[in-house]
Amino acid sequence: MFDNLTPFxxxxxxxxxxxxxxxxxxxxxxFADTSSLILSALLLGFANAVVKPLLIVLTLxxxxxxxxxxxxxxxxxxxxxxxxxxxxxxxxxxxTAFFAAIFIAVLSFVIGAFVVGGSESQTIxxxxxxxxx
Numbered sequence: 001m002f003d004n005l006t007p008f009x010x011x012x013x014x015x016x017x018x019x020x021x022x023x024x025x026x027x028x029x030x031f032a033d034t035s036s037l038i039l040s041a042l043l044l045g046f047a048n049a050v051v052k053p054l055l056i057v058l059t060l061x062x063x064x065x066x067x068x069x070x071x072x073x074x075x076x077x078x079x080x081x082x083x084x085x086x087x088x089x090x091x092x093x094x095x096t097a098f099f100a101a102i103f104i105a106v107l108s109f110v111i112g113a114f115v116v117g118g119s120e121s122q123t124i125x126x127x128x129x130x131x132x133x
Contacts, residue, residue, distance in 0.1 A: 007116075014111045016041035018104045026100050028092030036088030043086060047078045075101035 019041055023029045031037045055074050056063065063070045076098040083091040091097045 010116065011112070012041055012045060014108050014115065015045055015104075017111060018107045019044070021107055022100045022104050025103060026096055028096035029100055030090045032088030036086055040082050040086045040089045044078065044082045047081055051081065052078055072098060072102065075105065079104075 016038055019029075020031075020037055023031055023037075031040070052074060055077070056071070059070060059074065076094060079097040079101050080091055080094065083089045083097070091100070
């Protein structure tokens with residue numbers, strides 16, 4: 001049961017740290033208190049897991065036309081959605097959310113690479129017989 005809880009809590013903490021760092025880098029992002037930061041990180045993870053895939057499917061033609069760059073707009077919309085839902089979390093403009101989304105994604109990736117890393121069970125090994133299937 002707790003095997004799935006540890007990665008969830010780890011990703012939640014990484015998202016919270018990334019949001020906290022973004023609030024210091026970007027003047028347009030503010031948190032009223034720690035509880036709004038923690039709730040925002042939780043809700044951002046939920047929005048990225050549930051709402052974002054729906055938006056990606058609905059805007060697939062636009063994403064193809066822009067060679068995937070519209071995904072950056074979707075990331076900014078997720079941050080604006082969370083800011084709209086969480087009292088105590090404010091984002092001043094779309095462009096602040098846009099650049100903060102890029103910063104949060106990169107920082108979360110870097111922190112996750114150092115903290116989570118790779119394990120032996122996740123490595124891909126070549127088949128010994130020479131057959132892939």
